[in-house]
Amino acid sequence: GAVVSQHPSRVICKSGTSVKIECRSLDFQATTMFWYRQFPKQSLMLMATSNEGSKATYEQGVEKDKFLINHASLTLSTLTVTSAHPEDSSFYICSARADRGRGYTFGSGTRLTVV
Amino acid sequence: QKEVEQDPGPLSVPEGAIVSLNCTYSNSAFQYFVWYRQYSRKGPELLMYTYSSGNKEDGRFTAQVDKSSKYISLFIRDSQPSDSATYLCAMSASQGGSEKLVFGKGTKLTVNP
Numbered sequence: 001g002a003v004v005s006q007h008p009s010r011v012i013c014k015s016g017t018s019v020k021i022e023c024r025s026l027d028f029q030a031t032t033m034f035w036y037r038q039f040p041k042q043s044l045m046l047m048a049t050s051n052e053g054s055k056a057t058y059e060q061g062v063e064k065d066k067f068l069i070n071h072a073s074l075t076l077s078t079l080t081v082t083s084a085h086p087e088d089s090s091f092y093i094c095s096a097r098a099d100r101g102r103g104y105t106f107g108s109g110t111r112l113t114v115v
Numbered sequence: 116q117k118e119v120e121q122d123p124g125p126l127s128v129p130e131g132a133i134v135s136l137n138c139t140y141s142n143s144a145f146q147y148f149v150w151y152r153q154y155s156r157k158g159p160e161l162l163m164y165t166y167s168s169g170n171k172e173d174g175r176f177t178a179q180v181d182k183s184s185k186y187i188s189l190f191i192r193d194s195q196p197s198d199s200a201t202y203l204c205a206m207s208a209s210q211g212g213s214e215k216l217v218f219g220k221g222t223k224l225t226v227n228p
Contacts, residue, residue, distance in 0.1 A: 103164035
Protein backbone atom coordinates (compact mmCIF):
# COMPACT_ATOMS: atom_id res chain seq x y z
CA GLY A 1 0.00 0.00 0.00
CA ALA A 2 0.82 3.72 -0.04
CA VAL A 3 2.10 3.87 -3.59
CA VAL A 4 2.90 7.17 -5.27
CA SER A 5 3.13 7.15 -9.03
CA GLN A 6 5.03 9.89 -10.80
CA HIS A 7 5.42 10.43 -14.51
CA PRO A 8 7.03 10.97 -16.82
CA SER A 9 10.17 9.38 -15.45
CA ARG A 10 12.28 11.24 -17.93
CA VAL A 11 11.63 14.19 -20.22
CA ILE A 12 13.74 16.25 -22.56
CA CYS A 13 12.36 19.56 -23.69
CA LYS A 14 13.49 22.60 -25.59
CA SER A 15 14.33 25.81 -23.83
CA GLY A 16 11.29 28.06 -23.52
CA THR A 17 8.72 25.29 -23.48
CA SER A 18 6.67 24.08 -20.51
CA VAL A 19 6.70 20.65 -18.95
CA LYS A 20 4.07 19.06 -16.72
CA ILE A 21 4.91 16.40 -14.16
CA GLU A 22 2.16 14.36 -12.53
CA CYS A 23 2.13 12.82 -9.09
CA ARG A 24 -0.65 10.40 -8.15
CA SER A 25 -1.40 8.58 -4.93
CA LEU A 26 -2.65 5.22 -6.17
CA ASP A 27 -4.21 3.61 -3.14
CA PHE A 28 -4.78 6.44 -0.73
CA GLN A 29 -5.95 10.01 -0.60
CA ALA A 30 -3.44 12.72 0.07
CA THR A 31 -4.56 16.18 1.13
CA THR A 32 -0.94 17.24 1.12
CA MET A 33 1.77 16.43 -1.36
CA PHE A 34 5.32 17.76 -1.50
CA TRP A 35 7.53 18.62 -4.44
CA TYR A 36 11.29 18.34 -4.20
CA ARG A 37 14.22 19.05 -6.43
CA GLN A 38 17.46 17.13 -6.24
CA PHE A 39 20.77 18.10 -7.81
CA PRO A 40 23.45 15.46 -8.49
CA LYS A 41 25.00 14.13 -5.30
CA GLN A 42 22.87 16.49 -3.23
CA SER A 43 19.99 15.91 -0.90
CA LEU A 44 16.38 16.75 -1.58
CA MET A 45 15.40 20.38 -1.56
CA LEU A 46 11.77 21.08 -0.78
CA MET A 47 10.24 23.36 -3.38
CA ALA A 48 6.64 23.58 -2.30
CA THR A 49 3.84 22.01 -0.36
CA SER A 50 0.78 21.22 -2.43
CA ASN A 51 -2.58 21.38 -0.69
CA GLU A 52 -5.72 19.93 -2.22
CA GLY A 53 -8.17 22.64 -3.12
CA SER A 54 -5.96 25.55 -2.21
CA LYS A 55 -2.82 27.33 -3.27
CA ALA A 56 0.54 25.73 -2.85
CA THR A 57 2.98 26.98 -0.27
CA TYR A 58 6.36 27.72 -1.81
CA GLU A 59 9.70 27.65 -0.07
CA GLN A 60 11.82 30.75 -0.01
CA GLY A 61 13.61 31.34 -3.27
CA VAL A 62 11.30 29.17 -5.37
CA GLU A 63 9.52 31.12 -8.12
CA LYS A 64 5.84 30.28 -7.93
CA ASP A 65 5.17 31.66 -11.40
CA LYS A 66 7.81 29.39 -12.84
CA PHE A 67 6.89 26.25 -10.95
CA LEU A 68 3.11 26.02 -11.10
CA ILE A 69 1.51 23.53 -8.77
CA ASN A 70 -2.04 22.30 -9.02
CA HIS A 71 -3.59 19.89 -6.55
CA ALA A 72 -7.01 19.44 -8.07
CA SER A 73 -7.99 16.22 -6.34
CA LEU A 74 -7.05 14.12 -3.36
CA THR A 75 -5.02 11.80 -5.56
CA LEU A 76 -3.34 14.09 -8.07
CA SER A 77 -0.88 16.95 -7.90
CA THR A 78 0.90 18.41 -10.90
CA LEU A 79 4.04 20.48 -11.21
CA THR A 80 4.44 22.53 -14.38
CA VAL A 81 7.82 24.00 -15.16
CA THR A 82 7.02 27.00 -17.32
CA SER A 83 9.36 28.52 -19.88
CA ALA A 84 12.01 26.00 -18.96
CA HIS A 85 15.68 26.88 -19.19
CA PRO A 86 18.77 24.66 -19.01
CA GLU A 87 19.30 25.61 -15.37
CA ASP A 88 15.93 24.01 -14.58
CA SER A 89 17.37 20.65 -15.57
CA SER A 90 17.19 18.52 -12.47
CA PHE A 91 15.57 15.55 -10.77
CA TYR A 92 12.08 16.39 -9.49
CA ILE A 93 10.40 14.17 -6.92
CA CYS A 94 7.02 14.27 -5.25
CA SER A 95 5.91 12.71 -2.01
CA ALA A 96 2.72 12.15 -0.07
CA ARG A 97 1.60 10.61 3.18
CA ALA A 98 -1.32 8.24 3.49
CA ASP A 99 -2.10 8.91 7.11
CA ARG A 100 -0.50 9.55 10.42
CA GLY A 101 0.37 5.92 10.87
CA ARG A 102 2.60 5.75 7.81
CA GLY A 103 5.68 7.41 6.50
CA TYR A 104 5.99 9.77 3.61
CA THR A 105 6.11 7.87 0.33
CA PHE A 106 8.00 9.20 -2.65
CA GLY A 107 7.38 8.93 -6.33
CA SER A 108 10.09 7.52 -8.56
CA GLY A 109 11.16 10.95 -9.73
CA THR A 110 11.31 12.78 -13.04
CA ARG A 111 14.60 13.56 -14.73
CA LEU A 112 14.12 16.82 -16.62
CA THR A 113 16.65 17.89 -19.21
CA VAL A 114 16.21 21.25 -20.91
CA VAL A 115 18.20 21.67 -24.09
CA GLN B 116 24.55 25.08 11.96
CA LYS B 117 22.31 23.09 9.65
CA GLU B 118 19.17 21.61 11.11
CA VAL B 119 20.18 18.09 10.12
CA GLU B 120 23.77 16.93 9.74
CA GLN B 121 24.71 13.70 8.01
CA ASP B 122 28.15 12.54 6.99
CA PRO B 123 28.04 12.08 3.20
CA GLY B 124 30.68 9.35 3.25
CA PRO B 125 31.31 7.51 1.05
CA LEU B 126 31.22 4.45 3.24
CA SER B 127 32.55 1.15 1.92
CA VAL B 128 32.14 -2.13 3.80
CA PRO B 129 32.53 -5.84 3.04
CA GLU B 130 29.50 -8.02 2.60
CA GLY B 131 28.15 -9.25 5.92
CA ALA B 132 29.39 -6.26 7.90
CA ILE B 133 27.24 -4.29 10.30
CA VAL B 134 26.70 -0.78 8.99
CA SER B 135 26.02 2.21 11.20
CA LEU B 136 24.60 5.37 9.65
CA ASN B 137 24.03 8.46 11.75
CA CYS B 138 22.47 11.90 11.79
CA THR B 139 22.45 14.69 14.31
CA TYR B 140 19.95 17.50 14.51
CA SER B 141 19.55 20.79 16.27
CA ASN B 142 15.79 21.37 16.38
CA SER B 143 14.39 19.93 19.60
CA ALA B 144 10.89 20.19 18.10
CA PHE B 145 11.55 17.30 15.73
CA GLN B 146 9.47 14.31 16.70
CA TYR B 147 9.17 12.31 13.51
CA PHE B 148 12.30 10.55 12.25
CA VAL B 149 12.62 8.58 9.05
CA TRP B 150 15.22 6.80 6.96
CA TYR B 151 15.11 6.47 3.20
CA ARG B 152 17.22 4.49 0.77
CA GLN B 153 17.82 5.98 -2.65
CA TYR B 154 19.29 4.15 -5.58
CA SER B 155 20.86 6.13 -8.35
CA ARG B 156 18.32 8.01 -10.49
CA LYS B 157 15.40 6.75 -8.41
CA GLY B 158 13.08 8.29 -5.86
CA PRO B 159 13.76 7.66 -2.15
CA GLU B 160 12.36 4.43 -0.78
CA LEU B 161 10.94 4.49 2.74
CA LEU B 162 12.85 2.18 5.08
CA MET B 163 11.76 2.99 8.59
CA TYR B 164 10.17 5.75 10.60
CA THR B 165 9.60 6.37 14.27
CA TYR B 166 8.19 9.01 16.57
CA SER B 167 9.82 8.13 19.83
CA SER B 168 13.20 7.61 21.40
CA GLY B 169 14.46 4.06 21.48
CA ASN B 170 14.93 1.30 18.96
CA LYS B 171 12.71 0.04 16.20
CA GLU B 172 13.63 -3.11 14.32
CA ASP B 173 12.54 -4.38 10.93
CA GLY B 174 14.40 -7.37 9.58
CA ARG B 175 18.05 -6.49 9.14
CA PHE B 176 17.40 -2.81 9.87
CA THR B 177 17.29 -1.12 13.26
CA ALA B 178 16.45 2.54 13.71
CA GLN B 179 17.57 4.22 16.90
CA VAL B 180 16.56 7.62 18.20
CA ASP B 181 18.10 9.45 21.14
CA LYS B 182 16.17 12.67 21.57
CA SER B 183 18.24 13.78 24.54
CA SER B 184 21.35 13.77 22.39
CA LYS B 185 19.52 14.76 19.20
CA TYR B 186 21.06 11.80 17.46
CA ILE B 187 19.55 9.11 15.26
CA SER B 188 21.07 6.01 13.77
CA LEU B 189 20.27 3.29 11.27
CA PHE B 190 21.97 -0.07 11.66
CA ILE B 191 22.10 -2.62 8.88
CA ARG B 192 23.01 -6.16 9.89
CA ASP B 193 24.47 -8.72 7.52
CA SER B 194 24.87 -6.09 4.82
CA GLN B 195 24.41 -7.18 1.21
CA PRO B 196 25.66 -5.74 -2.07
CA SER B 197 22.05 -4.86 -2.83
CA ASP B 198 22.15 -2.48 0.16
CA SER B 199 24.56 -0.29 -1.80
CA ALA B 200 22.74 3.02 -2.12
CA THR B 201 22.52 6.47 -0.61
CA TYR B 202 20.79 6.57 2.76
CA LEU B 203 18.92 9.71 3.72
CA CYS B 204 17.75 10.63 7.17
CA ALA B 205 14.85 13.04 7.49
CA MET B 206 12.75 14.47 10.25
CA SER B 207 9.87 16.80 10.92
CA ALA B 208 8.32 18.64 13.81
CA SER B 209 4.75 17.53 13.28
CA GLN B 210 2.89 14.25 13.33
CA GLY B 211 0.01 15.74 11.42
CA GLY B 212 1.24 14.76 8.00
CA SER B 213 1.52 18.25 6.60
CA GLU B 214 4.77 19.38 8.17
CA LYS B 215 7.69 19.41 5.82
CA LEU B 216 10.55 16.97 6.15
CA VAL B 217 14.08 18.23 6.66
CA PHE B 218 16.64 15.98 5.04
CA GLY B 219 20.23 15.17 5.73
CA LYS B 220 22.61 15.22 2.78
CA GLY B 221 22.66 11.44 2.55
CA THR B 222 25.40 8.87 3.08
CA LYS B 223 26.57 6.87 0.12
CA LEU B 224 27.10 3.23 1.08
CA THR B 225 28.87 0.56 -0.95
CA VAL B 226 28.77 -3.06 0.19
CA ASN B 227 31.48 -5.04 -1.53
CA PRO B 228 30.92 -8.73 -2.31
